[in-house]
Amino acid sequence: MNDIRFTPDELSTLRQHGVVLFADRVIFDAQPPMPEAELAAVQAACAGPIPEALLGLWQQTAGGRLDYDLSLEMQGNLEAISWNELFWNGSDGYNDLQGWIEHELELAEEAAQESGTPWSGKLTHLPFGGFEYTDRMYAVVEPGAEHGQVVAWKKGLPPAWTHALHQDSVNTVAAELHGAFAALHLDEDPLAPTSDYFSGQTLLEYLDDRHEEHGLDLDLMDKLVAYYRRAVADWRTPLTAGTLRHHPALARVAVRHAVGADDGELVAQLAAAGIGFDGPLQGSALATDVAVSHGAYAAAAALVRAGAPVAADVLRNIDGQISPELTQALLDNGAEPDVQAIVKCAACGAPASAHLVAEACARADIDVPPAFAVERDAMLKDLEDTLAKIQGGAYSHYLGQEGIAERIGHLQTFRL
Template sequence: MTSDSFDDTELGQLREHGIVLFAKRVIFDARPPMPADQIAAVQAVCAGPLPPELLALWRQTAGGRIDYDLHLRMNGCEEAVSWTELFWNGSDTAQTLRGWIAHELEGAAQAPREGAWDGKLVSLPIGGFEDSDRIYAVVEPGADHGHILAWKQGLPQPWVHAMHEDGMTTLAADLCAAFDVLHLDEDPLEAIGDYFTGQALLEYLDERHEAHGLSLELMDRLIAFYRRAMVDWRTPLADGTLGGDGPLSRIALRHAIATDDAALIDRLAAVDVALDGPLLGSAIATDLAVSHGAHAAAAALVHAGAPVAPDALDAIDSALSPDLAAMLLAHGAQPSATAIAECVACGAPAAARLIAEAYAQAHDDLPAAYAAVRDDLLAELEGALADVRTGEVSHYLGADELAHRIDHLQTFSL
């Protein structure tokens, strides 16, 4: 059967619903094939020939949406790269293929160089997400021709554990290989959070079924095809080989933290999964566990020998027990006024007092340092609550939790 799962008739039915299969991955909200004159116009601005895999894609669809996980190392960080759109001409957003080409041409014209520029692009933007993430095909003749590159925008310094400088790395040697790198960390039919990879595709298919007659049988088979991109870290965990696969180990470790599964942390440590190094952005495993409120996982990580960063207590967003706070302090976390205020706000006064005691042993400015951070945090929370109460904006905490945190800060005293 064509594409391992569907015959030509079924592929035609999927195409009628805006679904195209390419390199064993699902493209949805797919555009018609790119006309020859538009392909020629793109070719005219490239320093070398368009890669054959890209031409094969465009002859199936001029663009559309994809919904997979992609993690790459950039600037020493473990970055989640958002590749959710294949750029196409005629998009009603700013992310049109023609618009991105114009953007790249403008940037290339302004770039410093020796000698005159011939007006041709060496890397062609073909997809990404808004302004923050882009995927490029190398169109310069030479050994790298056809390579697929991933670029990600750095974020401002206040974004903790974010990559703060723009990054770029090679994704794969060609477009088909790049699609093969796209995967699913988790089963979209057994989501562990409110927002998950696969959500956009499943919602699209539901709408096509309910409003446009996509058959349930074909939809279910497409979902089964889509789920073949799920990674399997459980088998190598069971046979004791998971520790030898870094990318797969990191997916398993992120899952253990997302589910706050201390027993799984113990199993991962037992097969020599690395517990150090960046796991999401620059955050190591204990950073991620503490900031995500996975306190059982955090304790298990420390028991298993995972390193604790000096600023591990500076990104608290849920009530921390004094036992965990003491454990983190004993293994390398440094007490700070920020940690004290965040514990107070989250309703963990015992942990706040323990951290304050540790801070006072090394500093003589505890009251003033705490008051300064508390006042800044109060202003931030009060501003957020006022915005939420207008009904025009939302906040991940919600109005009630924002109000609780404000009350905690206003009534606590050292």
């Protein structure tokens, strides 16, 4: 599958269907090449030359979409970077290249004025991709040792977003654009996903449309999908070879797969292979945090048995019918009892776990009954408001109307 080549005619046909191959990755919804006049206008805004690799990209396509995974360490978190767009002139949305250039010029001028330093009127970092207003990719265009580097910026979210990045942050993706494209990968095989939402979903839907509505040949489409799937992270081969522990990035992908598939046996296999479960797996969340919040309770129990660290606030992330055995294991290994967790367990139909947490709260000198009443009433109001919005037809929720109603019923009938 790794040696897939396309003939000039096949590449031409793909181009007609909005698909361009660049640096071993697939760009779809690809725009025409950037005209020389537009290239010159971009160059005029830069403090140094546009990197050759970026020029090469724009000479093939002036913008388009990507559908891969990318993670970077930022502020101690492991952050998923949404690099779904390649900006292009003429867009009337978030992926407007000239709009982002003007935005960056305004910010640079304001920063220079505030600091009282002279400003050249030129960009040192050229925005060329990202996702809406939350994630952005830059090419360093300032002359010097860092010229050509690709840098990712991510917007911090409010403190209420648990485990999210709370400060705007940057990190280097690669020394140049081809390396940045090489960093794009697929955590999961899009033809065998472990969740309802996965990288590759958008591209596959795009190709299906090109086949059904625009006549893209099915064999060529399948060949392109096979080419695309070469980016699937292969952690299974080093796991079998006993070398996975030497590849931390691949090991994290394997742990994410085990959690996503709720595969306790794989967690045990990874532990036996020497894979550690310390450090963040998603944002600032530990592997046990992610497993508990996703209802991957077999994986969570296996992680605890394997000695994975348990965060003090993990019980606040319960969102399913957690067993009393796992609840007790979490409490025994570092989870702090919390009245909000009692309410969540009760709402999710896990009364035995709710009572275990309540007993632990009482041992921690928490006056449980009044605190529970306050938290329960607040959650009931929130659930009832959500249900009313769903019934009004103007709101959707991942639990659906029946799921919300079920949680309301559990809370109304639960007794300490």
